Amino acid sequence: EFVGYRKEEGRWRRPSVRMEGGNRKPIDRSEGKEGKDGKTEKKDAKVRNDEKKEEEVEANFAEELDVQDDAALRFTEHKGPVHCVAFNSDGTKAISGDQEDAALLWDVKSGKVERVLEGHKDTVIACGWSADQKEFATASMDGTIRIYKKKKVLVIEGPDSDLLWFQWHKKGPVVIAGCADGTVWMWHTKSGRCMQVLSGHADAVICGTFSGDGKLVVSGSVDQKVIVWSPKSGQPIHKLQAKNQRGFHLAPITCVAAHHSKGMMVTGAEDGTAWLCSLSKNSSKPLKELKDHKQSVEAAEFSKCLNWVFTASSDGTIIVSDIATGALRTKVELQGAVIRAMWNPVEPTIIAAGTDTVLSVWDARNGKCLREMRGHSDSILALAVSKDGKLALTGADDSTCAIFQLMGSEKKEMSGKTDGQLIKEGEEKKSST
Secondary structure, three states: OOOOOEEEOOEEEOHHHHHOHHHOOOOOOOOOOEOOOOOEOHHHHHHHHHHHHHHHHHHHHHHHOOOOOOOOEEEOOOOOOEEEEEEOOOOOEEEEEEOOOOEEEEEOOOOOEEEEEOOOOOOEEEEEEOOOOOOEEEEEOOOEEEEEEOOEEEEEEOOOOOEEEEEEOOOOOEEEEEEOOOEEEEEEOOOOOEEEEEEOOOOOEEEEEEOOOOOOEEEEEOOOOEEEEOOOOOOEEEEEOOOOOOOOOOOOEEEEEEOOOOOEEEEEEOOOOEEEEEOOOOOOOEEEEEOOOOOOEEEEEEOOOOOEEEEEEOOOEEEEEEOOOOOEEEEEEOOOOEEEEEEOOOOOEEEEEEOOOEEEEEEOOOOOEEEEEEOOOOOEEEEEEOOOOOEEEEEEOOOOEEEEEOOOOOOOOOOOOOHHHHHHHHHHHHHHO
């Protein structure tokens, strides 16, 4: 559910970067060269670089998306790969954060930027709204979380190491975040006070979540352990590891998801293993192994419509299992590695995205692909689905976001004609003249 970063070549990176690292150049954070007057030319160089990137984005789309662009709206205000996206509860506003340390609040219907969320000094890796929708937050690898309340901003200082993921509490003004130093931090967002530092992992905490009732915290780490914590005491209640539970993960934990109402969770690891586990204060242990993945499990989530759970892997497969028996219900295969996947909250379909640049919708009951939608020219790194299940929001390696309509056969024109249509019309005019 909350796929984090992993360390490759000395840097914490998304799974997609690990798999396709040859296509990505590291960010140049040099200070620029000194001019004749002794001042650096960094600012001017950055302006020129930004202008060049804008031209490249437009050129790439003109070349690659003239055949098919299914996006109802494409958002092109970012200057680097988009690593996180989020809808508000009614699907009218969006937040997106990128690799160039920037985050933006924008209108879903028009694509107009409503607020530039400045201040982070490293990649923005997560974003989202509070349960009451009165606050929203961005989290960065610079170790800070910024809480936005109308026009005010509360900056929460975290650890000295990188933040790798964060999550809002399902009911109250509380957030948790996992860190590269092996700790999980918990803050009260009204005051910015640190409530707990959960220490017990021996390596980076890649993923984590609150339990369905919000009374427990679960974390997964590179140290191959899953720990269940008491947020009140800050102490570990249960530790799940191969040493104590025979057959449990023998590789770094890559994802963990809690059931919304039952005392259950699902865990996934880098070696392709996945486990259905009990989750409660009294007992948390592995129950059933969910087999058939060949590579890293990148996402997992319980359905709100059926008693099923899916696990999605970088081997391009999504496996749907029965949570009562662990039996396989459906298996689907994508063209590329899966980076993000989510259940539609109102129907038994799975929305998936990854390295093949396609957003696909699958019927979990029979494995049939219902829709394939294109609108990006590079790997999709981030995904969100509106609460009513009608819209999907994506963020990609091509530095753009896109809105896709999930329901209905006709594509809704949310802001005039799409860029793909405009490109096609322009080419038709050129050929006619």
